[in-house]
Amino acid sequence: MVRRSGRRPGNQDTRSSILDAARSAFAEKGYDKASIRAIAAEAGVDPALVHHYFGTKDKLFLASMNAPIDPGTLIPQALRGPREEAGERLVRLVLSVWDSPAGTTALGMFRSALSNEWTARLLREFVITQVLRKAVAELALDPVEAPARAALVATQIAGLMVARYVLKLEPLPSAAPEALVAAIGPNVQRFLTEPLPAKLSAADGG
Amino acid sequence: MVRRSGRRPGNQDTRSSILDAARSAFAEKGYDKASIRAIAAEAGVDPALVHHYFGTKDKLFLASMNAPIDPGTLIPQALRGPREEAGERLVRLVLSVWDSPAGTTALGMFRSALSNEWTARLLREFVITQVLRKAVAELALDPVEAPARAALVATQIAGLMVARYVLKLEPLPSAAPEALVAAIGPNVQRFLTEPLPAKLSAADGG
DNA sequence: GTCTATAACTCGATAGAC
C-alpha cells in the first residue's frame, strides 16, 4: 500500500455514515421533513459536521441521491429484448431496484418529489433525460408519440410506487414481485406499444 | 323571517372564507406545508380566529375535507352500467371530479396523504370503506379477489393523479379528459374484470 | 367576535473555541 504525502482526507467513516443516515431519512420522510438534526443524530455525529462535510441541505440531498443507481444502463437493459415483454421487464426492474437496499435512494427521490417543488423538477428532468430518451431509442418509438407514451407509463409506475411504498395499500406491499409483474406488466406494455388516442399524441394540449 | 333571540352565531362569511382558503391551501401544499398563518392571510382574517372557529389544525383539515364530495353516491353511479365500460366510466368520474372546483378538496386530501402519516391512514380507510365496498357490491366482485383488484385500480388512478396534478408531467396536465379516458380506461377495466395472477388474490402476501 | 402579544417549540445555518 502506498503512503501518500500531504493532508489526510476527512474521516471517511463519518462522512459515509452521514450519507447512509441521510439516504434513509430522505427515503422515509422526504426532503422537507427529513431534518439535518435528525440525520446527524442517527449518524451519531454533531449537526454542524453535516454542514461541514456537505454544505447546505440541498447538496446533502444531491450527494445522497447520486451514488447507487445508474438508470443510464439499467433502463436500456430492461427495454432490450422481445418487444412484447418490455412492459413486464420494466415493472420487474422497478420492483427489483426499489426492493433492494439501493432502492431507499430512489424512494427518497420519489417521496421528496411528491411534496417539494425543486425535487419534483429534478425527478421530472430525470425522467425525461434518463428514461424517456433511452426508451425512444431502444424501442424505436415515434418521436411524436413518445412523450405521451412515457407519461402514460409513468402514471402506472408512479401509481405502483405510491400504492405499494407510500400508501401501503394491501395486498400490494406484501405481494410477491412476480405477481405484480404479471398483473401490471401488460398494462405498461399497452401504453408502450398499443395505438394511442389521436388527441394525446398531438403536440399541443388544447 | 323569524328573529331568534339570544346570542348571534359566528359570522358565517368569516367562517366560510376560512374554509375556502383552507381547502385551496391544503390542495396546493398538502397538510404539512399549509400553514394556518397563510390560510388566515388568504382569508383576510387573523390567525387566532382560525383557532377560534376550528380548534386545532387537524380539525380544520377534517372540516375542509368534509363538505363537497359524496363518493357514496358518485362511485356506484360510475360503476353502474355496462360492465365492459366500467373502467372508462371510473376514469371519467375521477377526472371530472378533480377538474371541478370541488376537486381541490380531493386534491388536498390526496397531496396530504402522500406526505403525512395520519392523513394517509385517513385516505386508506376512505378507499376501503367508501370505494372498495361499493365496488364489490356494484360489480359483484369475488370477495377474495376484491382487495387486490381495488389496490390495482388504485395504482392506476393514483398514478394518474400524481403524474397529472402533482408532478405535472406533460402532456397529461394539458390533455383533454376524454383522451385520457380512452388511453387509461382500458387498463382500469383490465384490473376490474380480467383474471388475476393466483398469488395476488391469496389472503397472505408471503 | 376580534386581534395583539407571546409562549414553546421546530428548523437550517454560522461563528468561533479547542
Added chain:
DNA sequence: GTCTATCGAGTTATAGAC
C-alpha cells in the same frame, strides 16, 4: 476535525385586552 452556542425565521397554539 469536532463541538458548543446562537442567530433568525418558521410553526402551532393560547392568554387576555378591547
